[in-house]
Amino acid sequence: MAIYPVLRSLLFRLDPEDAHHLALALLRVAASTPPSRAWLRRQFDLAGRDQQVECCGLTFRNPLGLAAGYDKDGRAVAALALLGFGHIEVGTVTPQAQPGNPRPRIVRLPADRAVINRMGFPNRGAQALRARLARMPRERDFVLGLNLGKGRDTPLEHAHEDYCALVGDLGEAADYLAVNISSPNTQGLRQLQSRTYLDQLLPAVLGERDRVARRRGRSLPVLVKLAPDLTWPELDEILDRLLAHGVEGVIAINTTLARPGLHSPRAGEAGGLSGAPLRERAREVVAYIHAHTEAQLPIIGVGGIMGADDARRMLEAGALLIQVYTGLVYSGPGLAREILTALRRREAR
Ligand SMILES: Cc1cc2nc3c(=O)[nH]c(=O)nc-3n(C[C@H](O)[C@H](O)[C@H](O)COP(=O)(O)O)c2cc1C
Secondary structure, three states: OOOHHHHHHHHOOOOHHHHHHHHHHHHHHHOOOHHHHHHHHHHHOOOOOOOOEEEOOEEEOOOEEEOOOOOOOOOOHHHHHOOOOOEEEEEEEOOOOEOOOOOOOEEEEHHHOEEEEOOOOOEOHHHHHHHHHHOOOOOOOOEEEEEEOOOOOOOHHHHHHHHHHHHHHHHHHOOEEEEEOOOOOOOOHHHHHOHHHHHHHHHHHHHHHHHHHHHHOOOOOEEEEEOOOOOHHHHHHHHHHHHHHOOOEEEEOOOEOOOOOOOOOOOOOOOEEEEHHHHHHHHHHHHHHHHHOOOOOOEEEEOOOOOHHHHHHHHHOOOOEEEEOHHHHHHOOOHHHHHHHHHHHHHHO
């Protein structure tokens, strides 16, 4: 959008988290009346219905989604979908409300078109999210994913109980579930990617999912979101377990603890890095998963997609669907339209 550079220069003067909440609030206001919703759709949602993707038994109206963490509490889901996204992943939600780490906990690195965050899953908890989602219209033209995490104080040995409780409480409202075992800001969380924990966690989650799916008479795919900071042997073992337990798909990747070639003076801040510097690693991990599972495991590719070219290359690496987060911070609300228009042109060729 032509005015975004101006809006961005104002937003970038604010603390990043305040700017984020302001952007969400502006969007909700913009989507609050039928005429303004129609205007938003005309401005941003050019996608039409000719970019459908079938993935995990669901039909996505286009391949581009909004990654987890942007709308943690499901406050602006329908408004965000008006920006053109085919799916929105809400969360990470934990069973109980929790404050997350002390602020400031998001740092912009403009010289690197990147962000470092150490949020630690601040959210209002499962009950609040459930109430909010219940108020959403049943009929929707986008896919709703829910990203699930364990509570800060839950020991790893009991983590599966948190995930199962979330599946039971919230599964009914979702089209797919994302099991987040890869955020770097909850102590120990990424250890859940090890074989021992996966063999405890996955059967429990999938069993609870089966109960929810039976109850509502509709399937409920479960995807697992992975970290970028894994060795290839570690990733091999994880993929083996995901396939053995029958998980429906994988989301690759979460933010990284690595600091690849950054120029910004604040590059040493603690937390997970996202945005342009994650691009190569994300693509490499997606290509690896695609090759090593012989395309048996559908992949949502996320990490460093800042524009149409990155999106195209992520799809070429083997992702069936893609997501953005940091790209939206730097490019603004026109990003989905830009990406989807370019992808459509490519298909037409
Ligand atoms: C401020 C911020 C908060 C995030 N919160 C979450 C989260 O709660 N759960 C999650 O799975 N990923 C979270 N992420 C990671 C993103 O979903 C995504 O995997 C990552 O940022 C890479 O994509 P990007 O380079 O397009 O931003 C967060 C990212 C950022 C920048």
